[in-house]
Amino acid sequence: MVAALVFLMFVAYRGFSVILFAPVAALGAVLLTDPSLVPPMFTSLFMDKMVGFVKLYFPVFLLGAVFGKVIELSGFSKSIVSSVIKLVGRERAMLSIVLVCAILTYGGVSLFVVVFAVYPFAAEMFKQGGIPKRLIPGTIALGAFTFTMDSLPGTPQIQNIIPTTFFNTNTWAAPWLGVIGAIFILLAGLAYLNWRRRQAAARGEGYGEGHHNEPELFADEALPHPLIAILPLVLVGVLNRIFTEWIPQAYGTTHEMTLAGATKPIVTDVSKIAAIWAVEGALLVGILTVLVFAFRPVSAKFAEGTRAAVAGSLLASMNTASEYGFGAIIAGLPGFLIIADALRAIPNPLINEAITVTTLAGVTGSASGGMSIALAAMADEFIAAANAAGIPLEVLHRVASMASGGMDTLPHNGAVITLLAVTGLTHRQSYGDIFTITCIKTAAVFVVIAFYYLTGLY
Template sequence: MGLAGMLGGLGLLIALAFRGWSVLLLAPIAALVAALFSREPLLAHWTQTFMGSAAEFLARFFPLFLLGALFGKLMEDSGSVTAIATFMTQRMGPQRAMLAVVLAGAMVTYGGVSLFVAFFVLAPMAQELFCTANIPRRLMPAAIVLGTSTFTMSALPGTPSIQNAIPMPFFGTTPFAAPGLGILAALIMLGFGLWWLGREERRAKRIGEGFGDGAPMPAGRLATDEKLRERATAAREFDPAEIVHGKQTDRPPSITLAVLPLVVVVAVNLAMSQFILPALDTHYLADPRFGGVSLADLGGIWAVITALTCAIVTVLAVSHGRLPAPRATLDAGANAAVLPAMNVASLVGFGAVVAAMPAFAVVRDAVLGIGGSPLVSLAVATNSLAALTGSASGGLTIALDALGATYLERATSIGLDPALLHRVAVIGSGTLDSLPHNGAVVTLLAVCGSTHRESYRDIVIVGIVGPVIALVFLIVIGSMVGPF
């Protein structure tokens, strides 16, 4: 009965979330269903297990949601994202339209710009380039996914994505965990994705398939589509309704000033992670006032917080005069963080209740019993939970909350570097999360004026198959030579 309750609660969560119901409402209901079938105390699990785990997630990661959304909105309204996209368009031109879209997306998201901000800038850019080059419109979503949602989210060392931050307190790692392996995995994702998109472009030209009909969805329409908004905010860390708030400049900065905040993110993140924080005296963290923790528990998060803060200050310094409504922009950025953070925290609370059920021992033993090194079962766990929840960050946190300590213990016992666990977990969360019900996928298709029938196959190839190949490579090489 307990196992049936867990599956029933999960099924209820997936089915109704796909129909646009709020995760804030669904997650506690699904958790209570699981507890009811297990004959566990309902109120205790709601107020203590569910809320305790959700609150812990917010305490750890809400600063990253807040600063990331704020930075993304500032980059949008200052015209910096548009300036970067325009620069890439002009430099590469229609003859390299596919590469221009991919690299523009990679540049802004690796620099910390929120995904949905990038979507609304890249879609019109891709529309213009693809139309001029007569490349099928159906390939636009896949090109944007490759640039924004694959290697810059999970593989490149130092990426400030929330997914790359989540494993850090569990494994005591930094954003630059296993940098060499991460770069190789990123090259596999990028190379495989570009090969596939180039193949499809050449095939389309052979059969005479042109750009076709359709146009990107205006931001205003998405902001008023509540069903789409609910699905989007459960998947990513920016509320798309805030896209239309604030006011964007009509005087974009030069490419140098536009790129500068992105450079600051990467440079400060690296300096904090590798040099500044390790050199500080942080013995005071052992004091109960600060939770009795160590720098290993907080260093990675502190590095990303500092990097995003410095980047926000940089945007304000170089583009304050261009912002038509600075206060409205700041308010919109802050508001854009709240609903996504609460949605993911609710998913984490649901996972905590499920993990507390006696029947969960069956699931845990099955996952941990998967053959091979802990890397294999960790990849399966993060893949599966990201797929079921439709959220890379939610699935990753649920997996690590339930099994992270066990994986770390096993890795320590066999001499496996936690940095390898970190990179496998992050890449594993960014594969099957791109199933058809994923809010980011649904939103991107709407933004591009496309449908699942037209474009989803190519999203699968570049957003799932490529990352899975990179994940397998990472596990094999990492098991043989360790992280580098």
């Protein structure tokens, strides 16, 4: 299992296709465990999980890519970038991108959608500010993959929702710890990124040339008004929240329909996909809003632009789906149980939970997957240890949520691969910055634990 993980990280870092090598790595581990299980594990576990991921999330990837493309073609991205630069100055481009990512993710927009939507803004802003393009992934990662994903209380991201089912808490659990952790991540992350920018400036390094997947240039002089330009983004965030509440009310927890000539009704578990429907509906409205206000410039390049968007969304979704299948096979190996059992030996319940969740998230390459596996196997033990030590379950919730978004961003992580694919960069160019942000994120969990023990506040 460890060999499979190291191999997959190596090939991902070297730039090889994870779609090709994730099953090779996973089935290699199965081969060394029990060769007879290779065919059934591939068909019934790897492919089942991979196809299940595509079934649920490909529309989100596709609509997110199209939304980002029409935002780019309309000139809205350049309008927003120009306005932000006037407002905060060129030297604060990184802060601006981090804040935009944070607003979107805290508003409920999927992390993957944020990557597609924000990249055109970041490329324009970094180009105008003379900041190396290779720093864009680390900047987007800080804004979208860290404090708004699982630290800030109330965030609607799945990493903050999963613990509620195990600890009987809500998304606002341990607000003081969440805010303290978020502040630490934001300040430390910005300090690191600005240090990297100053290093590049001292060497005379600018945005660079010959990059891949560069956003289309917007040649028209008359830019859209910034309030019109930002309207689609605001609508996506607001409508996502509204649809999230409205869809379960309209359809109930389950929905049945019987088609003409069918003998059995088709049952949809709305409770499990309401959030996905909400994002898809909000993105559709966002795309239509862009078309209403900027039909002429978008229509001129719509065919070519959407072809690129569809290709990018296919690559991104299949990369992530392949990782999902890899994690499912790894979680089913005996070696995984050995690691889980070894982690039980850590005495302090909060440190035990933090290390267990972040380790399993790293092994599976998924924050939500690793946390789900860890809590499904060990939540009762965490609760018993916390009750014995007088630790509120809200603290367990916040620690588990924050720990899931730490070491999950190893080189084989689906979100990392998607981020690099969308920005047209490689692991070698930009992964070092993403990994440093990951280390800051992981350290924040232990800062929060120390704060709780020192103050008792949560």
